[in-house]
Amino acid sequence: MSLVIIGTVAFDAIETPFGKRDKIVGGAATFASLSASFLYDDIKVVSIIGEDFGDDNLKILTDKGIDVDGIEIIKGGKSFFWSGKYHNDMNSRDTLITELNVLENFDPKLPASYQDCEYLLLGNLTPQVQIATLGQLQNKPKLVVLDTMNFWMDVALEDLKEVLQRVNVLTINDAEARQLSGEYSLVKAAQKILTMGPQYLIIKKGEHGALLFGENQIFSAPALPLADVFDPTGAGDAFAGGFIGYLAKVNSVNFTNMKNAVIFGSALASFCVEEFGSEKLQTLSQEMIRERIQQFIALTKFEISE
Template identity: 25%
Template structure:
């Protein structure tokens, strides 16, 4: 059994940037598995894909250790996103959404679970049915809604019952505002942490991350990558690094440093891939950790 299960859709991403257009693997399970395997852990997926998933992407998933047996809905379409980076702010739209993940799909999971939907595919009844020793949440797909023409926009979300069952919370600073309803990120993290999580993180891209655990606050810097080739999946890579160390008993600031290092490694290549070795990832994490500040 995997060390960690990631609950959320695997996707096919159409990425548009200054270099043109390409289709590639997407979704939190793929990026988390990539980082976890690089750090010596196995992450499986609780997901749904359609019968249209291309064979090369299925092969790539197998290479990541993701077993899709029983999770392919032959008469459905795989979730497909378009991510357009030609603008100052990324534009996100959806082409298709696969079948939702049901409560019956989340039975018999490993002791650690990450709930990380990309567009509402983990309904409340499914999220509340998850039972594990460690439950982590990335609410990225809970604060999105589909608008005219398939464009994706933000929406508020706050589920007290689920947040009370979560041990680790991570979102971007913008997503945190939609969850906690607070403009100040520390107030937002405090509101989330007050419901029960052991640690709450707000990522800020190149400006690092904010971590609150217990009564302590930390600023964890980002690592400047050699080149940003593809920013897709950086947040998922962060969570993969964070949880890989947390499951080994790492303290919060170190886990966040590993997460930040993992994100810097992933954005240096296109898609779900990483050229950096585990040793290079940890070297970056040590540099980041040395720069972390308790506030």
């Protein structure tokens, strides 16, 4: 049984109030698979890169035992490149450059060895590629998690709705939940979105935590209050990776486990933003994760007896 993650593997150039990096390894599948690798050990990535990516950079993934057989390398091609600059409040950013490069003709091909997929994360990508991935799996996975963004709601809403019909969990942020549902209240937004296909919805609220909706229940997870958010890039992907990584580990899908999965996702995301790009995720230890989970418990625990 494996956890398959599809998404971009790319180069990023990032500027934040804390400094800048001209060319670091990024992409949704990078953040998500690194994050999941601390929780589960049979992770397989589907993506596309150019020859410029290089073995040294792929080693960032393979060092964590991540299977990269599904990452197509285009000879002479250039990897997807994104460049962005964050404002002082770190909640808004300007995209400076988006060079699709090899991503423009991405036609995902799942190696035969990926057919043991039971947990599937459809990282943020064009909905058509997400549908194509689903179409290549001979057996329906136990759990399909979909991450997407407002851009696809703007330019490919009908395709996105088709993907929604085929997934179990959707993760989006609060503005996207409002856009997708046309409802301002997040409770009403969730009610509408849960009629579009997924059985569970996670609304990510950045520094305000996340809400999990499903099985007629709501769970509210905090974000860890941090003195400095160094670089928010990839936090949502790290969240999704930690979330599905935990569920693959316990291999049982219900609201109780989903709640824990949201906490693990939040913990991994909290590490992600403490350094540039995926730098912190590359150096995490199990002990650091255990300690952070304890911080989340301390942060939220109260006991009212009457």
